[in-house]
Amino acid sequence: MERQIMTRISSQAEAAAATGIDRHHPQNLVELKNIDKVYPNGTVAVERANLDIAENEFFCFVGPSGCGKSTIFNMITGLTEHTGGELSVLGTESKEARKENEIAFVFQEPTLLPWNNLLENVSLPLKLRKVPKKQRHEEGERVLELVGLKDYTKSLPSQLSGGMKMRVSIARALISRPKLLLMDEPFGALDEFTRQSLQDELLRIWSQDQRMTVLFITHNVFEAVYLSSQVVVMTPSPGRISDVIQIDEPFPRGENFRVAPSFSQYVQSVTSSLEH
Amino acid sequence: MERKQEERVGESLTLPNLSQSKPAVNQRSKMTEFVRRKALQILPSVTLFVVFFGAWELILRLADIAPFIFPKPSDIVVAAQGNWVNLLGAAQATTTGALAGFAISTVLAISMAIILSLSKWIEKSVYPYIVILQTIPIVAVIPIIVIWFGAGIQSIIIVVFLISFFPILTNTLIGLNSTDQNMKNLFYLYNASRFQTIFKLRIPAALPYIVAGLKISCTLAFIGAIVGEYMAGIGGAEGGLGQAITVAATRLETPYLFACGLTASLLSVTVYQIVTKLSERMLSSWHESEMK
Numbered sequence: 047m048e049r050q051i052m053t054r055i056s057s058q059a060e061a062a063a064a065t066g067i068d069r070h071h072p073q074n075l076v077e078l079k080n081i082d083k084v085y086p087n088g089t090v091a092v093e094r095a096n097l098d099i100a101e102n103e104f105f106c107f108v109g110p111s112g113c114g115k116s117t118i119f120n121m122i123t124g125l126t127e128h129t130g131g132e133l134s135v136l137g138t139e140s141k142e143a144r145k146e147n148e149i150a151f152v153f154q155e156p157t158l159l160p161w162n163n164l165l166e167n168v169s170l171p172l173k174l175r176k177v178p179k180k181q182r183h184e185e186g187e188r189v190l191e192l193v194g195l196k197d198y199t200k201s202l203p204s205q206l207s208g209g210m211k212m213r214v215s216i217a218r219a220l221i222s223r224p225k226l227l228l229m230d231e232p233f234g235a236l237d238e239f240t241r242q243s244l245q246d247e248l249l250r251i252w253s254q255d256q257r258m259t260v261l262f263i264t265h266n267v268f269e270a271v272y273l274s275s276q277v278v279v280m281t282p283s284p285g286r287i288s289d290v291i292q293i294d295e296p297f298p299r300g301e302n303f304r305v306a307p308s309f310s311q312y313v314q315s316v317t318s319s320l321e322h
Numbered sequence: 323m324e325r326k327q328e329e330r331v332g333e334s335l336t337l338p339n340l341s342q343s344k345p346a347v348n349q350r351s352k353m354t355e356f357v358r359r360k361a362l363q364i365l366p367s368v369t370l371f372v373v374f375f376g377a378w379e380l381i382l383r384l385a386d387i388a389p390f391i392f393p394k395p396s397d398i399v400v401a402a403q404g405n406w407v408n409l410l411g412a413a414q415a416t417t418t419g420a421l422a423g424f425a426i427s428t429v430l431a432i433s434m435a436i437i438l439s440l441s442k443w444i445e446k447s448v449y450p451y452i453v454i455l456q457t458i459p460i461v462a463v464i465p466i467i468v469i470w471f472g473a474g475i476q477s478i479i480i481v482v483f484l485i486s487f488f489p490i491l492t493n494t495l496i497g498l499n500s501t502d503q504n505m506k507n508l509f510y511l512y513n514a515s516r517f518q519t520i521f522k523l524r525i526p527a528a529l530p531y532i533v534a535g536l537k538i539s540c541t542l543a544f545i546g547a548i549v550g551e552y553m554a555g556i557g558g559a560e561g562g563l564g565q566a567i568t569v570a571a572t573r574l575e576t577p578y579l580f581a582c583g584l585t586a587s588l589l590s591v592t593v594y595q596i597v598t599k600l601s602e603r604m605l606s607s608w609h610e611s612e613m614k
Contacts, residue, residue, distance in 0.1 A: 123511055144511060151511050157504045160608035161526050173522075174514045204608055 074098050075136060075226050075259050076122060082130030083117050083285075090284035091117040094131070097278065097287060101225070104252060104260045106270035107278045108316060114285020115263045119228050122261070123151065136225065147175065150219035152229040156211035158203040158218075164190060165199040168218040182221075189217040192251060209240035213247070220251065229262045233269065245273055246300070253297050267320070271312040272304060279319040289319040393577035398584065401577035408566065409578075413585050415562035419475055420547035421593070423482020424540055431487050431539075432532065435494035436520060445495070456488045460546070464553045473554050478562070481550030486539035490532070497531025498524050530609050533601040540597050544590040 076099040083092040092114040099105055107115045120126040121133060124140040135143035143149060150171070158167045165186045166173075172182035190196045193213040203211055212232055219227055233241045252260055264270050270277045271293055279289040293312055295303055303309055375395045382394045389397040402409055434452075438445040464481055471477045501524045509519045551564025561569075563582045570579035605612035 125507060125511070145513055147513070149511075151508065153504050153508070155504055157502070157508050159505075159523070159526070161529075171512045174509070174512050174518055202607055204613070 074100055074134075076261075077134040078118070078131065079133075080131035081118075081121065081128050081133055083114070083121060083126070084129045092121075092128075093284040093286050095285075095287050097290070099259060099261065101259055102257060104249075104273055104275045105262065105278055106274035106276070107261065107263045107280060108265070108267055108270040109280030109285075109320065110265070110282055112285070113280040113282040115280055116230055117285065119230055119261065119263060123149065123228060147171075147222050148225040150222055150224035150227050152212075152215050152219045152227070152232045154231040154234050156203070156208075156215040158211060158214055160203050163200050163202055164195060164206075164214055167203065167214055168221055170218060171222050185221050186217075189221045190214075192220060193217045193247065207240075209236055209244060212236065212244060216244075216248065216251075224258060227258055227260045229260065231263050231265065234265065241269070245269065249273060249298060267313050267316050268304075271309060271316060272299060277312075277316050279316060281320070281322075288322065291316055291319065390574045390576045393580055397577040398580045401575065402581040402585075405578055405581070409581060409585060412561065412563045412566040412582065413589060415475075415560050416544065416547045416551065416564065416586065417589055419478040419550065419562060420482055420543040420589070422475075423479040423546060424486050424543035424593075426479065427483045427487040427539060427543075428490055428536065430483075431490035431535070432494050435491050435498055436525070438495055439498035439524065440516070440520075449495075452488070452491065455484075460485060460549065461553065464550065468554045474556050475560075477554040478547055478550035481554065482543050482546035485546035485549075486543045489538040489542065490535035493531045493535030493538075494528060497528025500531070501527045530605055530611050533597070533605065536597050537594065537601070540593045541590045544586055544593070548586055 076097070078095050078097040081092060081095040082090070084090050095114070095118060107118065109115055117126065121128045122135055122140055124144050133140060136146060136148055137143075159170065162170075165183060168189050169177075169182040169186035172185060177185075187196060187199065190199060193216055195210065195213055195217065198206070198210075203214070206214070215232070219229075233244055236244065248260075252258060262270075262273060264273075274293055275297075277291045277293060278287055279291060280286065281288045291312070295308060295312075379394050379396060382392060393401070438448060460481065463484065464477070467477045467480050471480060505523055505527070506519070509523050514522070547562065548564040548567070551562035552568055553564075555561045555565045563586045566582045567579055570576070570582060602612050
């Protein structure tokens with residue numbers, strides 16, 4: 047699918063204002079306006095973060111440890127409260143947005159229930175919503191097929207490799223057909239071969255979905271450039287969004303993009319932005 | 323670990339299903355292999371058993387020590403055969419008391435641990451008193467139990483309960499409080515209710531700890547039953563092994579005393595093995611502690 051790259055973040059708000067689009071219309075799935083997060087001990091985790099995230103985008107957050115990437119995720123999911131500014135998720139407060147079952151999560155660890163088989167694991171979000179067993183198992187089989195694991199429905203997590211466990215974790219996130227998928231360094235612990243294979247699978251799934259927005263945290267600049275439509279560069283002490291770089295390359299992407307001169311230029315651009 | 327690696331399914335999705343690629347194994351040779359493996363497993367403990375009791379018998383025969391001072395294994399067997407009916411009745415009474423007390427402490431300790439884990443406030447206010455209760459010597463408590471509830475099986479069950487309650491409670495509580503934070507976040511983010519988080523996450527995740535508590539307590543239950551019978555039991559066939567030991571000691575029937583002690587140990591080991599099998603059944607598919 048050819049995906050038109052959206053205009054730069056700063057111009058999104060202007061365009062929205064010019065066309066009279068309601069700020070809280072779900073077209074902007076997430077809006078951060080001067081968001082601060084200061085912990086009780088005085089540590090400033092995030093300072094004046096501004097970001098608008100539109101539908102059907104792939105945002106990668108890149109930056110060194112302690113720059114506030116995970117804190118921004120935690121604020122979006124409602125795991126932690128922001129201490130300043132305005133945060134809108136799906137047009138409402140983050141805790142309320144979570145209750146609409148339109149947000150899904152993938153952690154760095156696969157976080158699978160080791161006593162449950164794969165089908166039970168991926169259908170967990172539906173089970174917690176008390177969806178009937180037959181329906182949730184049908185959905186479970188659908189998402190396991192989506193990540194290439196339909197033959198392993200009865201397998202236990204302990205029988206799988208690290209890469210396969212992460213596929214299951216992604217499948218579990220996809221089962222509720224989320225509008226917003228948050229992924230916190232999901233491929234950080236995987237070897238390079240598995241990582242690249244999962245990057246391609248993730249892009250394939252995202253391209254097919256047509257409506258899902260992905261927010262993806264990584265330390266890896268190459269991964270950020272390869273995956274995203276926009277790279278959010280963050281710097282530490284205090285955590286700030288220092289730049290948002292648009293990756294103006296069409297999807298689907300593959301090996302050709304990894305070796306293209308433009309790929310190196312984007313990597314260089316993100317890297318130099320990180321160094322400033 | 324090696325075996326686990328072998329069992330892992332390959333990363334490539336084009337790999338054939340492992341179950342399809344396995345060669346057909348001859349049923350008989352599989353059985354022989356199983357018997358051989360089992361025999362090898364129990365061989366060390368059987369050898370030690372034979373060496374230990376053989377040496378015991380031999381040394382006492384050579385030293386010519388009187389059986390009422392230190393009986394030989396053969397004296398113990400003869401004493402057990404001679405008092406077979408009494409020994410069996412006593413063993414039955416002890417088993418009843420121990421298992422009843424163990425069952426009650428299992429149910430109450432796990433329930434109490436769940437309640438304590440629901441709120442740090444409850445845990446901090448109640449747990450210290452449970453610890454204090456545990457530190458009071460049981461021999462000081464038994465006379466009070468007898469005064470309140472009278473001598474007999476009811477007091478013995480209470481003694482067993484008091485002895486076996488604490489390890490299950492402590493282990494279960496540690497297990498419930500050790501749930502992986504990411505897992506808890508996951509349940510929170512998927513809007514799980516407190517009830518769902520407890521029953522679908524925290525209790526299953528705490529199972530290895532609960533089982534560890536049960537393993538400790540099931541052997542303590544027999545010690546509790548015998549101590550209870552010793553101090554709060556009634557005479558006769560219903561007195562249990564504790565009473566039988568008291569009677570044998572006062573009559574200097576040392577071989578029978580040994581027979582009672584060994585019977586108690588055998589019962590305790592049997593129940594321990596049952597709990598261990600239960601643990602294997604529940605955990606072997608997913609927890610490191612029971613994976614072969």
